Amino acid sequence: MIRYALACDHAHEFEGWFGSSDDYEAQAAAGQIGCPVCGSTAVTKQIMAPMVAGTKRNAPDMTPAAREVMMQALAQVRQHVEENFDYVGEDFADEARAIHAGKSEERGIYGEASLAEVRELAEEGVNIAPLPPASPPTKKAVH
Structure with missing residues (x-):
C-alpha cells in the first residue's frame, strides 16, 4: 500500500x-x-517526506556493518542510474515534463532540479525520485 x-x-x-x-x-x-x-x-x-521508523532519539544506533550494507546498496542504485539513464543536467524538469506529456522519448533520465521545480513536477503528477548521494571520496593517508 x-x-x-x-x-x-x-x-x-x-x-x-x-x-x-x-x-x-x-x-x-x-x-x-x-x-x-x-x-x-x-x-x-502533495510533497511528502519518506516515512522513517523512529528518530535518532529513540531508534537504536545502526551497527557499522548494517550502515556499510545500506551505503553499498545506495551506491549500487546510483551506479545503475548513472550507467543506464540519460543525464540531462539542468534540463531535468523540462525533459521530465516532456516525457510525461509524451512529447519526448520514454526513458529513464537524471539531472538537477531546484526544490521549486521538484514541487511543480510533483503537483503535475510527474513521477520523480531523488538520486542517492554520491559516495564521499575515500580518505587517503598522507605521510
Missing part, C-alpha cells in the same frame, strides 16, 4: 491509501477521489 498526502483545490489536506501509484492515477483520472471536507474531486498529490 502507498500512502499519499493529498489536497483539494480548496486547500483541504488529507491522506489516501492506494494499492499502487497506478491505482491512484486511475482513480484520480476517473474523479473517484474526493475531499472528505468539501467533496471536491480536483485533488492533487
Whole structure:
C-alpha cells in the first residue's frame, strides 16, 4: 500500500491509501477521489517526506556493518542510474515534463532540479525520485 498526502483545490489536506501509484492515477483520472471536507474531486498529490521508523532519539544506533550494507546498496542504485539513464543536467524538469506529456522519448533520465521545480513536477503528477548521494571520496593517508 502507498500512502499519499493529498489536497483539494480548496486547500483541504488529507491522506489516501492506494494499492499502487497506478491505482491512484486511475482513480484520480476517473474523479473517484474526493475531499472528505468539501467533496471536491480536483485533488492533487502533495510533497511528502519518506516515512522513517523512529528518530535518532529513540531508534537504536545502526551497527557499522548494517550502515556499510545500506551505503553499498545506495551506491549500487546510483551506479545503475548513472550507467543506464540519460543525464540531462539542468534540463531535468523540462525533459521530465516532456516525457510525461509524451512529447519526448520514454526513458529513464537524471539531472538537477531546484526544490521549486521538484514541487511543480510533483503537483503535475510527474513521477520523480531523488538520486542517492554520491559516495564521499575515500580518505587517503598522507605521510
